Amino acid sequence: MEGIANYLDSLIGGVDLTFYSIAIGGLLWGLFVLRPWDENANYNSALLEKTVNLIHFGSKALVITQLSKIGLKIWLMAVTLGKSPFPAFFNTVQFNAGLARATFAFALFLFIKQALKANLRSKTHWLVATAIVVPLVMAAAWLVHGASRLEDRGLLMALTVSHQIAAAAWVGGIFQILALWGLKKQNAIAEELWPLLLKRFSALGIVAVALLLVTGTPLAWYYIRTFQGFIGAGYGNLLMVKIMMMGLALGFAWINRQAVEEYFASRSLYALTARVPYYIEAETLILLTILFTAASLASQPPSVDIPHLTATWEEVLNMFHPRIPRWESPTHEALIAGEAGRVAIVGQVPSEAATAWSDYNHNISGIFLTVMSFFAMLSYSERFHRWARYWPVGFMGLGIFLFFRSDAESWPLGPIGFWDSTFNNGEILQHRIATFLVFMLGLYETRARVKADPGILPYLFPLMSAFGGMMLLAHSHVGFEAKTAFLIQVGHTLMGVFALILACGRWLELKLDAPGKNVAGFISVFALFQIGVILMFYREPLY
Amino acid sequence: MRFVPRILLVLTLAASQTAFGHAVVTHNSLKLKPVPVNQASQVELSFNSKVELDLSEVFLVSAGDVMKPVAASPGAKPGQVLLDLPALAPGEYAIKLKIFAADGHLSEDLLRFFVKEPK
Numbered sequence: 001m002e003g004i005a006n007y008l009d010s011l012i013g014g015v016d017l018t019f020y021s022i023a024i025g026g027l028l029w030g031l032f033v034l035r036p037w038d039e040n041a042n043y044n045s046a047l048l049e050k051t052v053n054l055i056h057f058g059s060k061a062l063v064i065t066q067l068s069k070i071g072l073k074i075w076l077m078a079v080t081l082g083k084s085p086f087p088a089f090f091n092t093v094q095f096n097a098g099l100a101r102a103t104f105a106f107a108l109f110l111f112i113k114q115a116l117k118a119n120l121r122s123k124t125h126w127l128v129a130t131a132i133v134v135p136l137v138m139a140a141a142w143l144v145h146g147a148s149r150l151e152d153r154g155l156l157m158a159l160t161v162s163h164q165i166a167a168a169a170w171v172g173g174i175f176q177i178l179a180l181w182g183l184k185k186q187n188a189i190a191e192e193l194w195p196l197l198l199k200r201f202s203a204l205g206i207v208a209v210a211l212l213l214v215t216g217t218p219l220a221w222y223y224i225r226t227f228q229g230f231i232g233a234g235y236g237n238l239l240m241v242k243i244m245m246m247g248l249a250l251g252f253a254w255i256n257r258q259a260v261e262e263y264f265a266s267r268s269l270y271a272l273t274a275r276v277p278y279y280i281e282a283e284t285l286i287l288l289t290i291l292f293t294a295a296s297l298a299s300q301p302p303s304v305d306i307p308h309l310t311a312t313w314e315e316v317l318n319m320f321h322p323r324i325p326r327w328e329s330p331t332h333e334a335l336i337a338g339e340a341g342r343v344a345i346v347g348q349v350p351s352e353a354a355t356a357w358s359d360y361n362h363n364i365s366g367i368f369l370t371v372m373s374f375f376a377m378l379s380y381s382e383r384f385h386r387w388a389r390y391w392p393v394g395f396m397g398l399g400i401f402l403f404f405r406s407d408a409e410s411w412p413l414g415p416i417g418f419w420d421s422t423f424n425n426g427e428i429l430q431h432r433i434a435t436f437l438v439f440m441l442g443l444y445e446t447r448a449r450v451k452a453d454p455g456i457l458p459y460l461f462p463l464m465s466a467f468g469g470m471m472l473l474a475h476s477h478v479g480f481e482a483k484t485a486f487l488i489q490v491g492h493t494l495m496g497v498f499a500l501i502l503a504c505g506r507w508l509e510l511k512l513d514a515p516g517k518n519v520a521g522f523i524s525v526f527a528l529f530q531i532g533v534i535l536m537f538y539r540e541p542l543y
Numbered sequence: 544m545r546f547v548p549r550i551l552l553v554l555t556l557a558a559s560q561t562a563f564g565h566a567v568v569t570h571n572s573l574k575l576k577p578v579p580v581n582q583a584s585q586v587e588l589s590f591n592s593k594v595e596l597d598l599s600e601v602f603l604v605s606a607g608d609v610m611k612p613v614a615a616s617p618g619a620k621p622g623q624v625l626l627d628l629p630a631l632a633p634g635e636y637a638i639k640l641k642i643f644a645a646d647g648h649l650s651e652d653l654l655r656f657f658v659k660e661p662k
Contacts, residue, residue, distance in 0.1 A: 063570045081600050088597035094647040148645035150621045151567035300650050301567040305591035345637050
């Protein structure tokens with residue numbers, strides 16, 4: 001249960017940031033973009049209600065998430081320490097600041113329900129809602145990384161909270177734009193509002209990005225300091241991933257801004273309706289992943305604190321060095337024989353069999369994905385499309401391979417029975433679910449690509465890929481061998497980025513018209529190829 | 544096995560690994576002041592963040608991974624923790640830490656050390 005509690009604890013940070021953004025960013029959207037009190041604006045009730053409902057939802061979800069965070073923390077401590085964390089937990093900053101944050105989020109929820117919804121165009125009500133948010137944001141300062149630092153605490157807390165507000169303005173605004181697009185599609189708002197509000201948000205977005213950089217740069221400098229800390233430790237690595245993803249998100253934002261400018265020059269709505277909404281959807285996937293990565297970043301020890309545990313750039317590069325994939329697996333007996341020594345704390349003996357077993361699993365999985373991506377690329381050719389479009393069948397094969405190889409201590413290879421291992425070990429249960437989902441994903445994606453009218457089935461694959469990438473970036477490796485854990489992590493964070501590109505590419509392939517859809521589709525399967533290559537050359541550090 | 548999370552998550556799925564929280568030991572006295580043979584001693588640890596000792600646990604791990612709780616008390620400086628070790632025979636040992644940092648992260652750490660007869 002400790003594994004599940006720990007995993008949920010690391011995930012809930014990203015969920016929390018998402019709802020925080022929807023609530024806080026939604027209010028900023030109302031104050032600076034929508035400005036509902038503007039008498040000249042052509043807003044109808046549908047638009048104002050939708051806007052406020054989204055903020056209302058964000059505040060409600062934030063209350064639930066914040067209380068869940070406290071509950072999870074209690075659970076985590078109880079299962080990790082093997083005893084009740086009370087009454088000591090009541091005296092922690094975590095409990096008090098968390099409770100305060102939940103209380104102010106609840107106050108916002110109540111105010112929106114009782115007052116703002118009845119006074120959608122009242123500037124005073126919007127300002128009161130914003131005033132309620134101020135203590136909520138301040139309470140959050142005691143829940144961030146900087147709060148536990150021994151030096152420069154106030155500065156770090158202030159910078160982090162400002163960084164969060166900037167991120168919330170961007171992400172919350174994007175959610176409002178998606179809601180606006182929903183209304184536009186239903187012809188529920190005046191036609192000119194879509195380009196107008198996109199233009200206004202563009203200005204807010206630029207301010208948000210500037211604030212992200214102004215606050216993020218000193219934080220990065222404070223927590224990292226050296227080039228080796230940037231590339232050779234988990235904290236620096238996740239920051240690098242954040243920068244890469246922010247570059248992708250900014251790319252979409254820039255394309256959208258260009259489209260808005262073109263509209264005001266030519267008055268042609270084509271790009272604003274046939275492309276921009278889908279770029280915004282892809283941007284949303286990226287921004288959500290950034291939030292989950294940010295939550296993961298907050299659980300990493302800053303590079304500046306672990307100079308003795310950082311890897312050199314040569315060691316990092318070596319993890320991606322091309323080599324012949326491992327074709328032969330050690331025997332199951334050799335693997336099991338080495339396990340006791342490998343996991344021992346005192347008298348630890350690194351197990352070559354365990355490392356080779358893991359390498360084999362990674363490399364063969366890489367071959368699966370590389371071959372699949374090769375056929376996927378071929379499927380874009382008219383000549384090969386008829387049979388190459390069956391490439392997702394490979395996921396089914398991979399699912400079967402993983403089922404046999406992933407938990408070697410349990411059935412069918414190990415002595416522990418199927419049901420016993422599945423329901424008495426949280427990690428094995430998750431592996432079994434994951435293996436089943438890989439198999440099912442292959443089944444559904446094959447159907448999606450073969451059926452004449454697959455309905456919404458094709459959207460499952462990009463959503464699951466984005467979710468997978470998000471999860472990959474949201475959890476970090478452990479533990480006692482920090483440098484080794486980082487060298488494992490560095491490969492999978494890069495795979496997480498490619499999983500996101502895979503998702504966005506496929507999403508745009510499904511949404512855009514030609515030739516954009518073909519370009520996006522090809523980029524998507526090329527990302528799958530990259531994941532395959534990383535896995536194919538993978539070598540686990542011996543420990 | 545460790546293999547699954549790294550593969551399956553890429554393939555759109557979730558699996559579990561323990562989170563590596565951010566309270567880490569930045570300095571310890573074990574290198575400068577080795578643990579003496581058959582004599583109770585005190586080990587000094589410095590963390591990179593404030594820690595909640597009431598919600599933390601420290602164990603001494605000896606051969607066979609036998610774990611015994613160790614008394615921990617706050618040191619004179621913020622982030623400093625003092626551990627009272629019992630008298631130890633020569634051999635390999637480890638200190639296993641489960642630390643609740645003030646920012647809410649529960650992290651585990653391990654410090655391996657040897658108790659050696661003086662030369």
